[in-house]
Amino acid sequence: MARKSxxxxxxxxxxxxxxxxxQNANGYSPSIREIGExxxxxxxxxxxYYLNQLEELGYISRENxxxxxxxxxxxxxxxxxxxxxxxxxxxxxxxALDDLLQIPVMGRIVASAPIPMPASDLNYFDPESxxxxxxxxxxxxxxxxxxxxxxxxxxxxxxxxxxxxxxxIMKRTNQAQNGEMVAVWLDDxxxxxxxxxxxxxxxxxxxxxxxxxxxxxxxxxxxxxxxGKVVMxxxxxxxxxx
Amino acid sequence: MARKSxxxxxxxxxxxxxxxxxQNANGYSPSIREIGExxxxxxxxxxxYYLNQLEELGYISRENxxxxxxxxxxxxxxxxxxxxxxxxxxxxxxxALDDLLQIPVMGRIVASAPIPMPASDLNYFDPESxxxxxxxxxxxxxxxxxxxxxxxxxxxxxxxxxxxxxxxIMKRTNQAQNGEMVAVWLDDxxxxxxxxxxxxxxxxxxxxxxxxxxxxxxxxxxxxxxxGKVVMxxxxxxxxxx
DNA sequence: AATATACCGGAACATACGTTCTGTGTCAAG
DNA sequence: CTTGACACAGAACGTATGTTCCGGTATATT
Numbered sequence: 001m002a003r004k005s006x007x008x009x010x011x012x013x014x015x016x017x018x019x020x021x022x023q024n025a026n027g028y029s030p031s032i033r034e035i036g037e038x039x040x041x042x043x044x045x046x047x048x049y050y051l052n053q054l055e056e057l058g059y060i061s062r063e064n065x066x067x068x069x070x071x072x073x074x075x076x077x078x079x080x081x082x083x084x085x086x087x088x089x090x091x092x093x094x095x096a097l098d099d100l101l102q103i104p105v106m107g108r109i110v111a112s113a114p115i116p117m118p119a120s121d122l123n124y125f126d127p128e129s130x131x132x133x134x135x136x137x138x139x140x141x142x143x144x145x146x147x148x149x150x151x152x153x154x155x156x157x158x159x160x161x162x163x164x165x166x167x168x169i170m171k172r173t174n175q176a177q178n179g180e181m182v183a184v185w186l187d188d189x190x191x192x193x194x195x196x197x198x199x200x201x202x203x204x205x206x207x208x209x210x211x212x213x214x215x216x217x218x219x220x221x222x223x224x225x226x227x228g229k230v231v232m233x234x235x236x237x238x239x240x241x242x
Numbered sequence: 243m244a245r246k247s248x249x250x251x252x253x254x255x256x257x258x259x260x261x262x263x264x265q266n267a268n269g270y271s272p273s274i275r276e277i278g279e280x281x282x283x284x285x286x287x288x289x290x291y292y293l294n295q296l297e298e299l300g301y302i303s304r305e306n307x308x309x310x311x312x313x314x315x316x317x318x319x320x321x322x323x324x325x326x327x328x329x330x331x332x333x334x335x336x337x338a339l340d341d342l343l344q345i346p347v348m349g350r351i352v353a354s355a356p357i358p359m360p361a362s363d364l365n366y367f368d369p370e371s372x373x374x375x376x377x378x379x380x381x382x383x384x385x386x387x388x389x390x391x392x393x394x395x396x397x398x399x400x401x402x403x404x405x406x407x408x409x410x411i412m413k414r415t416n417q418a419q420n421g422e423m424v425a426v427w428l429d430d431x432x433x434x435x436x437x438x439x440x441x442x443x444x445x446x447x448x449x450x451x452x453x454x455x456x457x458x459x460x461x462x463x464x465x466x467x468x469x470g471k472v473v474m475x476x477x478x479x480x481x482x483x484x
Numbered sequence: 485a486a487t488a489t490a491c492c493g494g495a496a497c498a499t500a501c502g503t504t505c506t507g508t509g510t511c512a513a514g
Numbered sequence: 515c516t517t518g519a520c521a522c523a524g525a526a527c528g529t530a531t532g533t534t535c536c537g538g539t540a541t542a543t544t
Contacts, residue, residue, distance in 0.1 A: 018416075021415050021416055021417055022417055024415065024417075025415050025417030025418060025419060026305075026311070026313075026417060026419065027303075027311075027313035028270060028271060028308075028310060028311045028312075028313065029270060029310075031309075031530075031531060031532085032531070032532065032533095033530085033531075033532095041492080041493090042492085042493060042494080043492065043493045043494065043495095044494095044531085044532075044533085045492085045493075045494085045533085045534075045535090046491075046492055046493075048532075048533075048534090049490095049491080049492085061269075063268075064532080064533090065498095065499075065500070065531090065532060065533080066270075066310075066500080066531095066532085067273075067309035067310055067500070067501070067530075067531055067532075068270060068271075068308075068309055068310045068311070068531085069268070069269075069270045069310070070270075071268075071269035071270065158403075161400075161403050161404075161405055161477075162403075163403055231478070232476065232477065232478050233475075233476070233477040234474065234475070234476055234477075235403075235474060235475040235476075235477075236473070236474050273500070273501060273502085274501070274502065274503095275500085275501075275502095283522080283523090284522090284523060284524075285522065285523045285524060285525090286501080286502075286503085286524095287503080287504075287505090287522080287523075287524085287525095288521075288522055288523075290502075290503070290504090291520095291521080291522085306502085306503090307501090307502060307503080307529075307530070308501095308502085308530080309500075309501055309502075309530070309531075310501085
């Protein structure tokens with residue numbers, strides 16, 4: 001095995017990586033034995049040995065006789081920080097603000113209530129309650145003024161693969177083409193729902209995304225109001241207990 | 243002595259204050275006995291008693307039999323200055339140009355193959371295949387370097403409410419906390435899957451998001467490799483025919 | 485060849501630490 | 515008054531954990 005006299009060896013890097021990951025995941029430091037496991041070292045003394053080196057080199061600090069007291073003092077990261085920094089700076093400078101759209105969050109969408117709609121004439125813009133989307137994520141043709149965001153409340157849209165807490169970006173329209181996912185208000189059911197829209201010969205079929213559920217047929221077009229069509233769904237995953 | 247039925251008592255507040263201060267000063271959590279000293283309580287059992295209450299109320303979390311494993315989950319109120327200051331600073335600092343993150347798209351995630359992972363040392367950055375996310379959409383603490391994106395191919399993740407064509411933003415880690423959605427590679431099944439992660443006494447439970455499907459139990463932790471945890475899901479809805 | 489140094493495993497040890505059990509006093513509800 | 519929940523102390527217990535000592539191997543230096 002190659003011998004390295006100074007600088008960080010592979011083991012040191014793996015330990016540092018593990019320390020960061022572990023702290024990031026658990027919020028506290030691993031024990032010596034846990035570190036050993038992560039790098040396939042059986043003896044605690046060897047880990048202690050490495051940790052002392054890392055401490056002397058200033059990468060970590062730890063307290064005597066205190067469990068899980070390792071603190072990361074210096075990030076390892078040989079080069080990538082530089083590369084990332086450069087590319088990041090260039091890209092940011094180029095991308096500037098042009099690429100970032102502010103989309104107003106109008107409220108929540110619930111099955112039992114109509115959607116809060118942005119007033120079409122009054123283009124009120126409240127930066128407090130807006131969400132930022134990179135333009136590159138959206139179809140190029142969408143006009144920003146017609147976009148708005150809603151937070152989904154409840155599980156009623158689960159058949160559309162949309163969860164409680166999801167954010168849907170919608171485009172205001174009262175027209176829809178076949179196959180588009182639309183938010184519709186059903187007069188006779190008194191509810192808002194997200195469905196795929198299909199206009200058939202003399203009726204409208206609203207198809208749930210979940211294939212195991214049957215479609216809804218609307219014969220009277222007047223009892224259905226298309227509020228908008230879904231452009232994007234964003235789910236920020238946190239620790240969801242089941 | 244006055245009795246308080248609900249909410250935080252004075253002791254709880256002093257403990258929370260001490261936890262924050264201690265972690266701030268030392269970088270790791272205090273032991274039960276150290277907490278006891280700080281609030282002039284002699285018995286460890288009483289501190290344990292308070293800590294259990296704080297945990298039930300969601301202010302902290304801790305792991306059984308693990309030293310100094312207390313994590314602060316919720317800041318105590320009445321100190322808006324600090325929280326507001328931090329968030330404000332973060333938001334202002336980030337608002338300028340920093341708001342747009344470039345996240346590399348590493349490839350596709352399929353049930354039958356391992357996920358392509360970014361090499362942890364080589365931070366290759368290909369602007370051609372990257373996706374732009376507004377930082378404000380992500381939890382503030384996520385480190386950009388650990389994030390990468392994958393496009394989902396196939397319906398195998400449908401039980402995780404993730405569709406064919408969706409983009410998942412993942413964070414590279416090999417650790418997971420209970421309740422987080424992780425991408426794991428199962429050796430014995432030879433497949434990658436997205437499941438909610440739960441560590442139980444001597445096994446690991448992988449719970450599909452779809453309640454109608456049963457969990458997978460993994461008794462041998464070595465046969466399971468956590469590739470990362472899901473931070474966000476983005477679905478660009480186009481006209482999907484059904 | 486002899487020696488030194490880095491690298492590694494095992495085991496023993498002391499203790500820091502979380503958990504649990506028992507007991508005590510207080511106060512409010514029944 | 516009795517009962518029971520709540521708040522608290524003390525001690526005992528088991529173990530998780532850091533430390534240390536001892537032995538071993540490989541590589542390089544002299």
